[in-house]
Amino acid sequence: MTTYAALLRGINVGGRKKLPMAELRTLMEGLGYGGVHTHLQSGQAVFATGRGDEESLAAELADAVERHFGFSVDVIVRDHAYLRGVAESCPFPAAELEARQLHVTYFSAPVTADRFAGIDPAAHLPEEFRLGDRALYLYAPEGLGRSKLAEVLSRPRVTKGLIATSRNWNTVVKLVELTAGGE
Incomplete structure (x- = not known):
């Protein structure tokens, strides 16, 4: 199982x-x-x-x-x-951040940097994102609700053909814990 x-x-x-x-x-x-x-x-x-x-x-x-x-x-x-691999591979210092500042968007399929090529990272600082394995990590210091970068990352031209759903860091960690019993 x-x-x-x-x-x-x-x-x-x-x-x-x-x-x-x-x-x-x-x-x-x-x-x-x-x-x-x-x-x-x-x-x-x-x-x-x-x-x-x-x-x-x-x-x-x-x-x-x-x-x-x-x-x-x-x-x-x-x-x-x-799920454990996503949590362990976080490119941001998760332990030093509030959960509302760090999110993971899970994708239904792998994504490449080409999909995000039209996004100028410098234009959204201090917000940042990094790609992972069928995941995107988003650092949004003011939270997801106020994030301009999150808005850009969720546009149809970026997510076209994919299912994408985001979770805050507390939920990311909790899902690792809750699924650990079947390892």
């Missing part, structure tokens, strides 16, 4: 795409997943299964959510080893 985290994009935000976590847990258990639990109300679920891969599990969960709740949701599924 492998333990995974499912990252659901854009649920329970601004009164749209309301998805009660208790119902999500029941739905996931009905798919045969074990050890299902959720974290916060913003779309993180941890589960264990011995079948499938990240992409097929994400598709299965997205289909089940659409059938049950009546709306589509983008889903990214990642295992513990990947």
Whole structure:
């Protein structure tokens, strides 16, 4: 059995795409997943299964959510080893920063620097970003809500053809902890 985290994009935000976590847990258990639990109300679920891969599990969960709740949701599924690797590879001094200052955007597929070539890093200082393995690290000293760089990074021309969903550093670390049992 492998333990995974499912990252659901854009649920329970601004009164749209309301998805009660208790119902999500029941739905996931009905798919045969074990050890299902959720974290916060913003779309993180941890589960264990011995079948499938990240992409097929994400598709299965997205289909089940659409059938049950009546709306589509983008889903990214990642295992513990990947989540731990993202946390360990952070290019910023995470221990010295507030969680609201550091975010990770998870992508559904690898991204290259070419996708971000039109962004002038100097124009957004002191905000910075770095690419990782299917992830982007964003340092935003004033938080994500006030970040001009985050706005530029989320534009359709940058994210075209990808699922992208961001989490603050506290959630990044918590997902590593919650998925550790299946290692």
